[in-house]
Amino acid sequence: MKPIQVGLLGIGTVGSGTYNVLLRNEEEIRRRAGRSIRISMVADLDVARAKSVVGSDVEVVADARQVIANPEIDIVVELIGGYGIAKALVMEAIAAGKHVVTANKALLAVHGTEIFAAAQAKGVVVAFEAAVAGGIPIIKALREGLSANRIQWLAGIINGTTNFILSEMRDKGLDFDVVLKEAQRLGYAEADPTFDIEGIDAGHKVTLMSAIAFGIPVQFDRAHVEGITKLAAADITYAEQLGYRIKLLGITKRRDTGIELRVHPTLVPAKRLLANVEGAMNAVVVHGDAVGTTLYYGKGAGSEPTASAVVADLVDITRLHTADPDHRVPHLAFQPGQLAATPVLPIEDVVTSFYLRLQVADQAGVLAKITGILADRNISIDALLQRESAEGESKTDVIILTHDTREGDMNQAITAMQALPTVLAPIVRIRKEELS
Numbered sequence: 001m002k003p004i005q006v007g008l009l010g011i012g013t014v015g016s017g018t019y020n021v022l023l024r025n026e027e028e029i030r031r032r033a034g035r036s037i038r039i040s041m042v043a044d045l046d047v048a049r050a051k052s053v054v055g056s057d058v059e060v061v062a063d064a065r066q067v068i069a070n071p072e073i074d075i076v077v078e079l080i081g082g083y084g085i086a087k088a089l090v091m092e093a094i095a096a097g098k099h100v101v102t103a104n105k106a107l108l109a110v111h112g113t114e115i116f117a118a119a120q121a122k123g124v125v126v127a128f129e130a131a132v133a134g135g136i137p138i139i140k141a142l143r144e145g146l147s148a149n150r151i152q153w154l155a156g157i158i159n160g161t162t163n164f165i166l167s168e169m170r171d172k173g174l175d176f177d178v179v180l181k182e183a184q185r186l187g188y189a190e191a192d193p194t195f196d197i198e199g200i201d202a203g204h205k206v207t208l209m210s211a212i213a214f215g216i217p218v219q220f221d222r223a224h225v226e227g228i229t230k231l232a233a234a235d236i237t238y239a240e241q242l243g244y245r246i247k248l249l250g251i252t253k254r255r256d257t258g259i260e261l262r263v264h265p266t267l268v269p270a271k272r273l274l275a276n277v278e279g280a281m282n283a284v285v286v287h288g289d290a291v292g293t294t295l296y297y298g299k300g301a302g303s304e305p306t307a308s309a310v311v312a313d314l315v316d317i318t319r320l321h322t323a324d325p326d327h328r329v330p331h332l333a334f335q336p337g338q339l340a341a342t343p344v345l346p347i348e349d350v351v352t353s354f355y356l357r358l359q360v361a362d363q364a365g366v367l368a369k370i371t372g373i374l375a376d377r378n379i380s381i382d383a384l385l386q387r388e389s390a391e392g393e394s395k396t397d398v399i400i401l402t403h404d405t406r407e408g409d410m411n412q413a414i415t416a417m418q419a420l421p422t423v424l425a426p427i428v429r430i431r432k433e434e435l436s
């Protein structure tokens with residue numbers, strides 16, 4: 001049988017990995033897919049660099065539209081990134097009747113509804129395993145492996161750059177900027193690293209997982225997103241003393257009133273496997289009613305780990321190439337007409353426990369006032385730690401762990417505590433999850 005012809009748009013970190021993996025494992029992949037999968041055309045603005053990757057066997061052009069216009073191309077792989085030209089090219093490829101594989105979580109988390117509808121109407125597939133947790137087959141697991149379950153919640157370390165930064169800062173006492181540069185050098189970071197450190201990239205990924213887990217539309221604009229830039233070394237240390245690690249988690253949960261969808265630094269019990277995921281590694285914990293808790297771990301970024309997912313999607317599409325479109329796995333796991341209108345809850349209605357750090361004057365009665373404010377709002381204290389502040393003897397750090405509370409109630413309590421004259425600095429609040 002004639003090989004499946006693939007056109008690659010963008011041959012940077014992930015594109016070159018995809019080319020290399022397909023070439024190296026050509027025979028193994030052919031035995032799995034039932035036919036050869038061949039990259040026959042590449043578009044990249046940097047033609048010379050692209051040629052240095054693929055040699056003279058593959059046609060290289062600067063204009064991606066030439067690839068889409070080529071009737072020989074069966075599958076277009078978009079590895080340019082961003083919302084701009086990448087969106088136009090994906091929509092044009094769909095309109096031209098090509099299947100699409102993309103690693104572009106930003107694009108799908110924001111414009112997924114439009115893109116999947118266009119693909120559905122045209123009878124083509126938009127595959128995106130590489131977009132979430134890179135090489136970990138989490139899309140496959142959620143969409144197919146766990147399809148018996150009513151999924152209750154999932155939580156994951158889904159940004160390698162920030163996990164690498166948090167790990168290196170904790171282990172080696174390195175500065176934020178130094179570690180970020182290293183993550184960029186290793187090819188983990190986004191073109192704009194604020195997407196990594198401000199939690200946006202993790203927000204894109206958890207938005208996609210939430211849609212697939214609960215059968216709701218992709219709606220990144222409803223996600224609550226916080227990054228790691230405001231995290232202080234003192235909180236990492238205090239958390240450790242209380243038996244916790246701080247991780248940037250993407251979390252989505254089913255509640256009676258709606259869906260929680262959020263990314264923020266989170267205290268996780270040190271004994272949990274998730275707390276021990278270090279460096280650029282990713283891990284996702286999924287809790288389903290039938291299966292219980294499951295864990296998926298591996299490389300979520302980098303050239304070949306991400307290519308592993310791109311090529312797996314190419315194999316999937318090759319196998320299903322001639323199948324009736326109605327018999328394919330739906331893009332968002334649930335049939336397109338079956339997506340639920342369950343609302344994403346505002347952050348004020350999210351329920352978690354909290355870590356609070358207050359710098360207070362070392363005076364009689366201060367603690368009583370603070371605990372009184374919490375008690376007034378029915379916020380129950382789980383643990384309390386008092387330490388001499390690094391800023392001198394007249395100041396004390398008070399660290400409080402609470403039981404579960406509504407975020408709106410916690411906001412009110414923090415405002416009231418902050419107004420006390422004996423509270424000397426902005427109160428630090430970090431959410432805490434037991435993940436059991």
Ligand SMILES: NC(=O)c1ccc[n+]([C@@H]2O[C@H](COP(=O)([O-])OP(=O)(O)OC[C@H]3O[C@@H](n4cnc5c(N)ncnc54)[C@H](O)[C@@H]3O)[C@@H](O)[C@H]2O)c1
Nearest residue numbers: 010011012013014043044045079080081103104301302306
């Ligand atoms: N790097 C990773 O580890 C990783 C992991 C998962 C997902 N992703 C996603 O994969 C995509 C690609 O990431 P990357 O790290 O390979 O990026 P990259 O910057 O290394 O590569 C992008 C390539 O696209 C080319 N390009 C830019 N504009 C173009 C245009 N108009 N036409 C043709 N080519 C163009 C660039 O010259 C470059 O070679 C992004 O969506 C990213 O979010 C990356």
Ligand SMILES: N[C@@H](CCO)C(=O)O
Nearest residue numbers: 159160161188190301
């Ligand atoms: N910038 C992302 C790449 C993988 O999507 C990360 O650090 O995880």
Ligand code: NA
Nearest residue numbers: 129132134136
């Ligand atoms: Na994946």
